[in-house]
Amino acid sequence: xxxxxxxxxxxxxxxxxxxxxxxxxxxxxxxxxxxxxxxxxxxxxxxxxxxxxxxxxxxxxxxxxxxxxxxxxxxxxxxxxxxxxxxxxxxxxxxxxxxxxxxxxxxxxxxxxxxxxxxxxxxxxxxxxxxxxxxxxxxxxxxxxxxxxxxxxxxxxxxxxxxxxxxxxxxxxxxxxxxxxxxxxxxxxxxxxxxxxxxxxxxxxxxxxxxxxxxxxxxxxxxxxxxxxxxxxxxxxxxxxxxxxxxxxxxxxxxxxxxxxxxxxxxxxxxxxxxxxxxxxxxxxxxxxxxxxxxxxxxxxxxxxxxxxxxxxxxxxxxxxxxxxxxxxxxxxxxxxxxxxxxxxxxxxxxxxxx
Amino acid sequence: xxxxxxxxxxxxxxxxxxxxxxxxxxxxxxxxxxxxxxxxxxxxxxxxxxxxxxxxxxxxxxxxxxxxxxxxxxxxxxxxxxxxxxxxxxxxxxxxxxxxxxxxxxxxxxxxxxxxxxxxxxxxxxxxxxxxxxxxxxxxxxxxxxxxxxxxxxxxxxxxxxxxxxxxxxxxxxxxxxxxxxxxxxxxxxxxxxxxxxxxxxxxxxxxxxxxxxxxxxxxxxxxxxxxxxxxxxxxxxxxxxxxxxxxxxxxxxxxxxx
Ligand SMILES: Nc1ncnc2c1ncn2[C@@H]1O[C@H](COP(=O)(O)OP(=O)(O)O)[C@@H](O)[C@H]1O
Ligand SMILES: [Mg+2]
Numbered sequence: 001x002x003x004x005x006x007x008x009x010x011x012x013x014x015x016x017x018x019x020x021x022x023x024x025x026x027x028x029x030x031x032x033x034x035x036x037x038x039x040x041x042x043x044x045x046x047x048x049x050x051x052x053x054x055x056x057x058x059x060x061x062x063x064x065x066x067x068x069x070x071x072x073x074x075x076x077x078x079x080x081x082x083x084x085x086x087x088x089x090x091x092x093x094x095x096x097x098x099x100x101x102x103x104x105x106x107x108x109x110x111x112x113x114x115x116x117x118x119x120x121x122x123x124x125x126x127x128x129x130x131x132x133x134x135x136x137x138x139x140x141x142x143x144x145x146x147x148x149x150x151x152x153x154x155x156x157x158x159x160x161x162x163x164x165x166x167x168x169x170x171x172x173x174x175x176x177x178x179x180x181x182x183x184x185x186x187x188x189x190x191x192x193x194x195x196x197x198x199x200x201x202x203x204x205x206x207x208x209x210x211x212x213x214x215x216x217x218x219x220x221x222x223x224x225x226x227x228x229x230x231x232x233x234x235x236x237x238x239x240x241x242x243x244x245x246x247x248x249x250x251x252x253x254x255x256x257x258x259x260x261x262x263x264x265x266x267x268x269x270x271x272x273x274x275x276x277x278x279x280x281x282x283x284x285x286x287x288x289x290x291x292x293x294x295x296x297x298x299x300x301x302x303x304x305x306x307x308x309x310x311x312x313x314x315x316x317x318x319x320x321x322x323x324x325x326x327x328x329x330x331x332x333x334x335x336x337x338x339x340x341x342x343x344x345x346x347x348x349x350x351x352x353x354x355x
Numbered sequence: 356x357x358x359x360x361x362x363x364x365x366x367x368x369x370x371x372x373x374x375x376x377x378x379x380x381x382x383x384x385x386x387x388x389x390x391x392x393x394x395x396x397x398x399x400x401x402x403x404x405x406x407x408x409x410x411x412x413x414x415x416x417x418x419x420x421x422x423x424x425x426x427x428x429x430x431x432x433x434x435x436x437x438x439x440x441x442x443x444x445x446x447x448x449x450x451x452x453x454x455x456x457x458x459x460x461x462x463x464x465x466x467x468x469x470x471x472x473x474x475x476x477x478x479x480x481x482x483x484x485x486x487x488x489x490x491x492x493x494x495x496x497x498x499x500x501x502x503x504x505x506x507x508x509x510x511x512x513x514x515x516x517x518x519x520x521x522x523x524x525x526x527x528x529x530x531x532x533x534x535x536x537x538x539x540x541x542x543x544x545x546x547x548x549x550x551x552x553x554x555x556x557x558x559x560x561x562x563x564x565x566x567x568x569x570x571x572x573x574x575x576x577x578x579x580x581x582x583x584x585x586x587x588x589x590x591x592x593x594x595x596x597x598x599x600x601x602x603x604x605x606x607x608x609x610x611x612x613x614x
Binding site: 186189190193194195197198200201203204205207208209210211212213214215216222268331 | 409428429430438439441445448449454458459460461462464468471472474482485521522525
């Protein structure tokens with residue numbers, strides 16, 4: 001038992017080193033465009049994993065992730081833009097004087113993006129989490145839109161519909177993937193703790209969970225707020241990746257993409273969400289081809305169809321939901337036990353053949 | 356000693372126009388095993404739901420250990436020492452036997468989520484102690500060999516037993532069992548009877564149970580309340596109930612016809 005624990009500990013270290021090596025390699029050998037896609041995948045991994053905590057593990061049908069991202073993105077953008085850029089960009093109405101001269105370092109600003117989103121999550125969760133299922137979905141969707149409307153109309157803070165530009169750029173693979181790995185580790189530890197099991201208990205059977213003394217509302221609010229925190233964090237990172245934000249970025253369609261990742265990866269599987277985040281993000285880029293004009297064997301010419309990618313992904317989501325409900329991983333996780341077992345069996349078989 | 360651990364004072368429950376329970380007054384004394392019987396739809400489960408806070412009675416009051424608990428939330432009532440099982444088994448489907456039982460310990464955990472995430476000793480020690488406590492409990496009820504099995508993979512009888520154990524893990528003083536022998540054959544029922552009596556003695560708890568199997572009810576209940584479409588038809592010890600004209604007419608007779 002102890003030996004197994006040590007083996008797993010060593011495997012974990014080796015795995016993390018391998019990931020670090022991969023990032024190092026990528027940072028030096030991939031072009032800017034490719035690095036950008038991988039960074040986007042890291043952001044989607046954070047989004048997928050955090051929505052999975054809420055949806056897959058706590059069983060709350062929440063569709064508010066884009067709203068929380070919006071809060072995180074704007075928080076860090078306003079805090080980190082230089083006073084000079086702010087003076088230029090807020091030309092419709094000048095920025096609120098309190099914010100005009102603030103310029104925070106990136107790390108605390110990004111963290112505050114997450115924290116602000118968590119505060120929004122807490123406040124929204126209070127009324128919304130008294131609802132369940134489709135009602136909760138509609139309520140959170142509504143709140144997410146309300147956030148967008150507020151952002152569009154508080155012009156002296158957010159610059160309204162024009163959005164913000166010249167947000168300090170972060171390009172390094174390290175930052176995004178470190179954030180993603182930390183998120184995964186923290187959420188995994190939450191899920192493996194007594195609280196994680198309480199969340200699952202609520203998902204499995206709310207009435208029984210309550211009868212075991214669990215305060216349903218408090219735990220739902222906790223899970224929802226943690227989810228909002230990481231969504232805000234992802235939104236903040238996205239602001240620094242794209243270097244501009246505007247309210248239309250955080251439409252429902254965005255939440256839909258995260259939902260696709262969670263469902264595709266498997267509701268209730270963290271590793272599934274990470275794998276699906278990579279597949280979907282890279283897939284979205286590869287599928288850009290279908291939006292270009294195409295020439296089929298010189299016979300038919302297909303004009304470029306913008307939005308075609310989303311159609312393909314929607315169909316994919318539909319197919320997964322209809323025919324492959326558990327997604328890639330179901331509720332399973334990639335773990336060493338599984339791999340070690342496979343190896344053991346393989347070894348046994350080889351020995352059997354040798355004998 | 357003779358102060359009731361549970362007392363309901365003329366509680367009624369109405370669902371729209373339907374009166375599921377009408378002015379029910381029961382008293383359960385510490386250490387008793389009390390039965391609640393009556394035909395399907397008599398309102399028995401509704402009584403449990405009122406006691407455990409799932410529903411708030413439309414009229415009347417409920418006292419637990421002398422304090423009023425009417426309208427408190429279920430988790431609150433559990434923490435006061437009232438635990439229950441369900442007529443249709445409600446296990447946590449995604450979890451193992453041990454994990455199911457450990458859920459009952461979650462609220463007693465003496466550490467914060469931050470400590471859990473950081474793996475600080477107060478959490479890890481606390482959790483380890485809880486795990487040992489649960490394993491010990493599972494040993495005491497002869498479920499130790501299935502500790503890591505998925506709860507839903509257990510045979511029906513063991514699932515029922517697990518539900519009782521999970522309720523016991525909340526450290527209750529009053530245990531409410533909703534048809535624990537449902538779907539069991541006579542042998543299993545007898546085993547269950549012995550089990551209920553044993554846990555009552557070993558854990559020093561009081562039991563209020565709903566049951567259809569008359570041999571179980573008459574075998575272990577010291578007192579019985581009979582409900583009939585919301586109304587209290589009779590109360591007394593098994594002998595009195597078996598000889599009660601009204602009960603025979605309304606209920607026992609029917610069961611014999613069924614049997
Ligand atoms: N939540 C509810 N809403 C409406 N009617 C209910 C509800 N719960 C129970 N009832 C009704 O109350 C009556 C008593 O039900 P119940 O307490 O489950 O009976 P028993 O457990 O004795 O079989 C039934 O007619 C049932 O349909
Ligand atoms: Mg019932």
